[in-house]
Amino acid sequence: MSMTDLLHAEDIKKAVGAFTAVDSFDHKRFFQMVGLKKKSPEDVKKVFHILDKDKSGFIEEEELGFILKGFSPDARDLSVKETKMLLAAGDKDGDGKIGADATFESLVQSW
Structure with missing residues (x-):
């Protein structure tokens, strides 16, 4: 299964394109733009x-740095600062990772 099986390719392209500058990534806006909400x-x-x-x-954390590439292979990597901010937003129990349970869903729905 690929992202385009679940999300519109054009939405992914626009969302990835909106965050090309380093330290510009906003997970709430990104998840909204790709249609995850x-x-x-x-x-x-x-x-x-x-x-x-x-x-x-x-x-x-190391996978989070490549999260944009999970949506589009030609996307950039997140900066260390962006990765840490995303981890802090989604790591509710402080174990250094985001779980498949309600944690990721709440991260996506958190706006």
């Missing part, structure tokens, strides 16, 4: 599993 919890979990590259059931 409108998706069912099941579809949000499918997106999570696409982003969970090592299939551990968690998105760890």
